[in-house]
Amino acid sequence: MSHNLLSGKRGIIFGALDDMSIAWKVAEKCVAEGATITLTNAPVALRFGKIQALGEKLNAEIIPADATSLEDMENLFSKSMEILGGKVDFVLHSIGMSLNVRKKRAYTDVKHDWMQKTFDISAISFHKMMQTMWKLDAINEGGSILALTYMAAQRTFPDYSEMAESKALLESFARSFGYHYGIEKGVRVNTISQSPTKTTAGSGVKGFDVFFDYADKMSPLGNASADECADYCAVMFSDYTKKITMQNLYHDGGFSSMGMNPAVLDMEKGDTEEV
Numbered sequence: 001m002s003h004n005l006l007s008g009k010r011g012i013i014f015g016a017l018d019d020m021s022i023a024w025k026v027a028e029k030c031v032a033e034g035a036t037i038t039l040t041n042a043p044v045a046l047r048f049g050k051i052q053a054l055g056e057k058l059n060a061e062i063i064p065a066d067a068t069s070l071e072d073m074e075n076l077f078s079k080s081m082e083i084l085g086g087k088v089d090f091v092l093h094s095i096g097m098s099l100n101v102r103k104k105r106a107y108t109d110v111k112h113d114w115m116q117k118t119f120d121i122s123a124i125s126f127h128k129m130m131q132t133m134w135k136l137d138a139i140n141e142g143g144s145i146l147a148l149t150y151m152a153a154q155r156t157f158p159d160y161s162e163m164a165e166s167k168a169l170l171e172s173f174a175r176s177f178g179y180h181y182g183i184e185k186g187v188r189v190n191t192i193s194q195s196p197t198k199t200t201a202g203s204g205v206k207g208f209d210v211f212f213d214y215a216d217k218m219s220p221l222g223n224a225s226a227d228e229c230a231d232y233c234a235v236m237f238s239d240y241t242k243k244i245t246m247q248n249l250y251h252d253g254g255f256s257s258m259g260m261n262p263a264v265l266d267m268e269k270g271d272t273e274e275v
């Protein structure tokens with residue numbers, strides 16, 4: 001059901017790989033809510049992913065960009081403004097990749113050059129994105145910028161490894177750039193801290209399925225799905241959230257406020273029925 005929340009708005013969605021991707025759902029939701037968008041992903045993801053099908057369905061152009069490349073970023077924002085017919089109103093950064101996790105290196109034995117690459121892809125790309133937008137004056141007054149993050153930035157989840165520090169850095173960029181963007185341009189910058197979600201990036205974390213069930217039991221409202229995340233992103237891109245900025249916003253069914261839920265103890269005993 002559409003509420004026309006984003007009628008007349010233009011946006012760019014990073015990170016739709018396949019129909020499990022959170023960005024995929026956000027792109028669909030934004031268009032359903034009246035926005036026109038461009039889609040972007042790394043050139044390699046364009047070859048192996050399914051983004052072309054999404055582009056056709058949403059009538060959205062796809063512009064390849066490695067988010068670590070300033071040149072690609074400039075091209076992406078210039079082309080998007082041309083295609084969409086003006087400055088954008090919203091942008092979603094939905095990018096994460098850890099080289100040490102992918103290669104199964106223990107946290108106590110990471111390769112630090114891989115760690116730097118992980119930070120570049122998963123966090124510094126957010127700064128590069130905003131700096132490029134800033135220099136090109138690519139976003140309208142009252143616009144909204146979002147990145148997706150995870151609570152491992154605040155608390156320890158051992159298997160999340162160096163992605164924890166990536167997310168801490170990402171969230172800090174939202175606050176620091178949010179200050180400058182707020183003062184100079186009236187633009188909001190926030191991060192949404194999402195529940196574990198079954199996607200390519202999510203499932204790359206060791207023990208993901210067991211942890212997914214644990215988080216679902218621990219959260220009074222259960223895990224937030226990718227579709228529900230898309231709903232939240234649409235609200236954050238809309239004019240109904242104009243004074244929310246520099247925040248890390250939990251979208252996790254209440255998980256981040258929980259200490260213990262008896263349902264989890266029952267789960268450990270092998271009794272998975274609700275209490």
Ligand SMILES: NC(=O)c1ccc[n+]([C@@H]2O[C@H](COP(=O)([O-])OP(=O)(O)OC[C@H]3O[C@@H](n4cnc5c(N)ncnc54)[C@H](O)[C@@H]3O)[C@@H](O)[C@H]2O)c1
Pocket residue numbers: 014015016017018020021022023041042045065066067068093094095096097121148149150193194195196197198199200201202203
């Ligand atoms: N899945 C979860 O459990 C979960 C929970 C909280 C937050 N998040 C965050 O949500 C975001 C989206 O992840 P997802 O779960 O939808 O998985 P996903 O694998 O579908 O998306 C990750 C995307 O990052 C893109 N990417 C990787 N390297 C890139 C580069 N150099 N340049 C441009 N794009 C690049 C990939 O191509 C992919 O589209 C990530 O930031 C992730 O950390 C995921």
